[in-house]
Amino acid sequence: MDYFKGMSYDDIHLIFEKYFNSNVAFLEKTKEQTEEEDNKALKRKTKSSKEKAVKKQKLDEEVEELKKHLQIVPNDDDDVYTEATPLA
Known part of the structure; x- marks a missing residue:
């Protein structure tokens, strides 16, 4: 302060x-850069x-196509078979 x-x-x-x-100019420049970066991020988003949305729509269309080919076949043989392998 003696100066x-x-x-x-x-x-x-x-x-x-x-x-x-000088400080105000720096802050304005920084603000402009920040806004520009925000705009770029928003565009990417x-x-x-x-x-x-396009990918989801394609998947939905594929699901619908697969559902058309899906056929439920009744199975009267409801027996379940398992094979046990001895561990010892």
């Missing part, structure tokens, strides 16, 4: 204004959501 001793308000104000403007 500013003996300086007038106008001199000090010019120094602070210079650094203040939207694109992936659309891709997921």
Whole structure:
């Protein structure tokens, strides 16, 4: 703070204004970059959501196609056979 001793308000104000403007410019640039990154992320998310919807639709169509070919056959022979293998 000794640096500013003996300086007038106008001199000090010019120094602070210079650094203040520099900081504001940096913050605005950072804000713009952040918004740009957010927009890119949103586009990726939207694109992936659309891709997921298309993929789900294709799977649903495949399921419907497979259901058409599915035939339930009654089985009157409900006997269950198992083979046991001795462990000892």
